[in-house]
Amino acid sequence: xxxxxxxxxxxxxxxxxxxxxxxxxxxxxxxxxxxxxxxxxxxxxxxxxxxxxxxxxxxxxxxxxxxxxxxxxxxxxxxxxxxxxxxxxxxxxxxxxxxxxxxxxxxxxxxxxxxxxxxxxxxxxxxxxxxxxxxxxxxxxxxxxxxxxxxxxxxxxxxxxxxxxxxxxxxxxxxxxxxxxxxxxxxxxxxxxxxxxxxxxxxxxxxxxxxxxxxxxxxxxxxxxxxxxxxxxxxxxxxxxxxxxxxxxxxxxxxxxxxxxxxxxxxxxxxxxxxxxxxxxxxxxxxxxxxxxxxxxxxxxxxxxxxxxxxxxxxxxxxxxxxxxxxxxxxxxxxxxxxxxxxxxxxxxxxxxxxxxxxxxxxxxxxxxxxxxxxxxxxxxxxxxxxxxxxxxxxxxxxxxxxx
Amino acid sequence: xxxxxxxxxxxxxxxxxxxxxxxxxxxxxxxxxxxxxxxxxxxxxxxxxxxxxxxxxxxxxxxxxxxxxxxxxxxxxxxxxxxxxxxxxxxxxxxxxxxxxxxxxxxxxxxxxxxxxxxxxxxxxxxxxxxxxxxxxxxxxxxxxxxxxxxxxxxxxxxxxxxx
Numbered sequence: 001x002x003x004x005x006x007x008x009x010x011x012x013x014x015x016x017x018x019x020x021x022x023x024x025x026x027x028x029x030x031x032x033x034x035x036x037x038x039x040x041x042x043x044x045x046x047x048x049x050x051x052x053x054x055x056x057x058x059x060x061x062x063x064x065x066x067x068x069x070x071x072x073x074x075x076x077x078x079x080x081x082x083x084x085x086x087x088x089x090x091x092x093x094x095x096x097x098x099x100x101x102x103x104x105x106x107x108x109x110x111x112x113x114x115x116x117x118x119x120x121x122x123x124x125x126x127x128x129x130x131x132x133x134x135x136x137x138x139x140x141x142x143x144x145x146x147x148x149x150x151x152x153x154x155x156x157x158x159x160x161x162x163x164x165x166x167x168x169x170x171x172x173x174x175x176x177x178x179x180x181x182x183x184x185x186x187x188x189x190x191x192x193x194x195x196x197x198x199x200x201x202x203x204x205x206x207x208x209x210x211x212x213x214x215x216x217x218x219x220x221x222x223x224x225x226x227x228x229x230x231x232x233x234x235x236x237x238x239x240x241x242x243x244x245x246x247x248x249x250x251x252x253x254x255x256x257x258x259x260x261x262x263x264x265x266x267x268x269x270x271x272x273x274x275x276x277x278x279x280x281x282x283x284x285x286x287x288x289x290x291x292x293x294x295x296x297x298x299x300x301x302x303x304x305x306x307x308x309x310x311x312x313x314x315x316x317x318x319x320x321x322x323x324x325x326x327x328x329x330x331x332x333x334x335x336x337x338x339x340x341x342x343x344x345x346x347x348x349x350x351x352x353x354x355x356x357x358x359x360x361x362x363x364x365x366x367x368x369x370x371x372x373x374x375x376x377x378x379x380x381x382x383x384x385x386x387x388x389x390x391x392x393x394x395x396x397x398x399x400x401x402x403x404x
Numbered sequence: 405x406x407x408x409x410x411x412x413x414x415x416x417x418x419x420x421x422x423x424x425x426x427x428x429x430x431x432x433x434x435x436x437x438x439x440x441x442x443x444x445x446x447x448x449x450x451x452x453x454x455x456x457x458x459x460x461x462x463x464x465x466x467x468x469x470x471x472x473x474x475x476x477x478x479x480x481x482x483x484x485x486x487x488x489x490x491x492x493x494x495x496x497x498x499x500x501x502x503x504x505x506x507x508x509x510x511x512x513x514x515x516x517x518x519x520x521x522x523x524x525x526x527x528x529x530x531x532x533x534x535x536x537x538x539x540x541x542x543x544x545x546x547x548x549x550x551x552x553x554x555x556x557x558x559x560x561x562x563x564x565x566x567x568x
């Protein structure tokens with residue numbers, strides 16, 4: 001059969017960075033795929049070499065808007081590994097609270113967008129409604145809805161007072177129930193099962209071969225979670241478990257994300273209740289000696305890895321940053337083959353949440369006939385498939401709302 | 405939760421790789437740094453990834469003035485250990501055997517080190533640029549210490565190559 005190339009991008013629907021996918025298709029089936037990135041290369045590693053140790057957290061915070069605590073966290077852990085200091089208990093638990101709040105809001109964002117993409121606008125509205133409560137807690141605790149600027153090497157920059165802790169505890173208990181309701185509704189829905197199960201399967205073997213990270217690997221039965229494996233200070237004294245699903249399809253990755261929200265809620269509650277009274281929140285690092293350190297932290301999308309080397313001056317000699325998507329993107333070569341175009345956009349969404357920046361998809365034939373598919377058309381393709389499944393099953397679930 | 409058998413990995417590595425390692429240290433409980441020769445490095449990393457069941461965290465390249473140092477960061481999750489394999493490639497011969505030709509996980513990071521620092525990976529199946537624009541001038545490596553912003557001006561860009 002004749003092979004056609006379908007470019008998806010360069011402003012891709014799925015990730016906050018613009019990127020370009022080349023889909024090699026035969027009819028409806030995708031036979032191969034090529035990923036091009038680099039449209040958003042900002043040279044942060046080079047820039048970091050000209051910032052002092054205390055300035056770098058602000059810089060790495062701006063790598064990603066959603067993981068804005070994970071990068072500073074991994075960087076601070078790397079510097080602490082280099083210096084060899086232990087941070088105070090209160091600071092450890094404050095870090096746990098901020099990091100887990102970020103995880104819940106990131107996962108809910110993803111669930112909402114995935115729901116929108118398969119035509120479940122109710123899921124989208126609900127997920128984002130409850131995400132708003134989490135952002136309110138963030139604002140109360142840190143002063144910002146995003147980019148919290150809470151961390152510094154050796155501890156945290158701001159303490160929580162009694163009023164803030166009470167507010168956060170009250171809200172987090174409130175929000176657990178609706179998230180539970182949303183999760184149950186999604187997991188019970190027959191159409192979502194039909195639509196997402198068996199789509200974009202990443203086998204356990206391929207996940208290990210590509211060193212996939214975060215929900216992408218945990219959805220495929222590889223139980224890698226840095227918070228548990230390392231184990232990170234703060235997390236090791238609290239009770240929680242790593243969520244693992246075996247199937248490796250889009251549904252499993254969604255289930256991992258939804259169930260992780262509850263682990264995060266539990267972690268936040270435990271951390272806030274066990275916060276020691278008073279005491280230091282900063283280990284007070286005065287200078288960074290010569291040496292090297294690795295820091296890693298489990299961001300919502302997987303392990304963030306930072307490596308720093310110091311030559312004894314006030315700036316890093318080298319600062320290497322590796323975000324989880326760098327390892328997760330190449331897995332599409334394994335998970336997209338044999339799928340249809342309507343599903344590829346969803347599969348590529350299954351590793352990372354942001355596809356509100358959809359620009360266009362151009363279908364280019366070898367005879368130079370060009371046809372542009374915009375975001376609406378892509379959504380239509382995906383929603384159409386959901387509708388067909390509903391027709392087959394013969395009912396419309398209460399959760400479903402077709403108005404787009 | 406990870407067990408406290410931190411000397412075990414160190415002992416295993418010393419036993420298995422003794423003749424290939426220049427030096428090996430464990431400065432912290434769960435970090436191992438070893439230094440090896442460039443011609444031995446790919447073999448060791450492949451062994452660690454495939455046989456010793458490590459996960460690839462990433463690889464960092466850095467300009468050490470006498471050459472380019474590459475550090476492969478591998479994590480042994482069940483033993484709670486990060487194993488760093490360092491190798492210094494001299495400027496006189498900036499090349500090393502590619503690991504990506506056998507193990508897919510290494511392909512992207514090798515492409516990145518190639519364009520940022522100019523190390524050649526022999527046998528890599530797909531050595532296109534990853535992050536830099538296609539029009540970025542050839543032979544300029546942004547992460548080297550002697551690179552300045554003023555080294556690349558607008559005229560140096562080769563827009564024909566990028567198809568603009």
